[in-house]
Amino acid sequence: MNVKKQGRRSAEDAEQTKSDILEAAAELFCELGFERVSLRNISDKAGVSHSLIRHHFGSKEEIWHAISDELHEFIVRYVAVVYQNMSKTVPANVQLFEFTKRMLAYMLVFKRPVQLMADAVRQEDALLDYFIGSSDDIESFVEGLVSAHNAAFPEAHIRMWDLKWQIVMYAHAAASLTPFLKETWSDETDDLNTCLLRHFMLFEQTMAARLKIDNCYRSIPDSVEELVYELPDSVTSEE
Structure with a gap:
């Protein structure tokens, strides 16, 4: 795989990860409410690391x-x-x-x-x-x-x-x-x-x-x- 394809795949993977995080967070916010949801809850439901969530969004407010x-x-x-x-x-x-x-x-x-x-x-x-x-x-x-x-x-x-x-x-x-x-x-x-x-x-x-x-x-x-x-x-x- 050439560098250009690798870059495109990496970008696609990153977008999919962000989409998974947003979907998991939306479900939790609707079920529990914003105040009761933590970044740890979101990371567990999305199946990604806590640090990756902070990398993509920075905070719970930014996810919302x-x-x-x-x-x-x-x-x-x-x-x-x-x-x-x-x-x-x-x-x-x-x-x-x-x-x-x-x-x-x-x-x-x-x-x-x-x-x-x-x-x-x-x-x-x-x-x-x-x-x-x-x-x-x-x-x-x-x-x-x-x-x-x-x-x-x-x-x-x-x-x-x-x-x-x-x-x-x-x-x-x-x-x-x-x-x-x-x-x-x-x-x-x-x-x-x-x-x-x-x-x-x-x-x-x-x-x-x-x-x-x-x-x-x-x-x-x-x-x-x-x-x-x-x-x-x-x-x-x-x-």
């Missing part, structure tokens, strides 16, 4: 920042895919309705972003500020959808933060109160995915009424998963 950056990058790409698949010929309220449904569906299936956000709230302000501060470009996109809706439907005016709050509230409830979610529909089913769909439909009904969505634009999916778009040539943020 890197995870937040990766999640943000993925969500930005996901928002772009939602927009690409969104019909531009339907009314503004329907576009906003479609966007909110697709984003909640993603957060119900891939719980990691809302789990990390909730943990950041419990920790030092710097973690939450970093998490929220990295989403400016997404906010600009959402503001555009909200502004277009409000201009076309002033009688159904909506605030962007009200919208964000409802998505986060429904996503976090499903992630943190799973036993209660299952108990709510225990007389109908013992399947968690079916309960998740029932939970999603509560949100869908609320948003349809608030945005004055005609029934022709509403649908009942067979599962929440079918509403989540796949990103080509990408790795999702959670298995």
